Amino acid sequence: AQSVAQPEDQVNVAEGNPLTVKCTYSVSGNPYLFWYVQYPNRGLQFLLKYITGDNLVKGSYGFEAEFNKSQTSFHLKKPSALVSDSALYFCAALQGGKLIFGQGTELSVKP
């Protein structure tokens, strides 16, 4: 079965430190992968996507993600975290037009 996993329910980071939010996938064919962020009482906001090409994808708000085919991973990264980055992050894979989401990772950035 197609699936996306986010192994960490919560990630805690100090402001200014680098952050990583992990994602692994199990989908057939060449994966199209996405990261979305969800703030309280708001919808999912698109951050970035991987379709093909360069394994390092740059997105909104200074976020980037690294696609690793051999490890079937697509980890989200940011060199220097901000308190305002605190939110719920979802990794997703596109299969047959539908997004398959991970269960989400709560990112908490403390001053």
Add this chain to the structure above:
Amino acid sequence: GAGVSQSPRYKVAKRGQDVALRCDPISGHVSLFWYQQALGQGPEFLTYFQNEAQLDKSGLPSDRFFAERPEGSVSTLKIQRTQQEDSAVYLCASSYGEVSRGVQYFGAGTRLSVL
């Protein structure tokens, strides 16, 4: 409009009532999607439309769930005889072109509580 608009934002229903949730996609977007997000979980696919055609409804959990998009723009998700397990946030998304690779843009969702 500038983004995907969903109404109502909150809906409380008594068990057994019918509800209708509305989605206004981004103007010009061909594809429209419905997802269900249970508390503490990632969204799960329900159904999608390309223009007025419902191309996939494999995620609808039962025949109590019905979606339509008669004119290829606004969509309505209807749930008949609501049950407590239907309580969730219902998210609508739209994308510009083909579903195969386009970014899906989401609305704020409708939070349904069934008492």
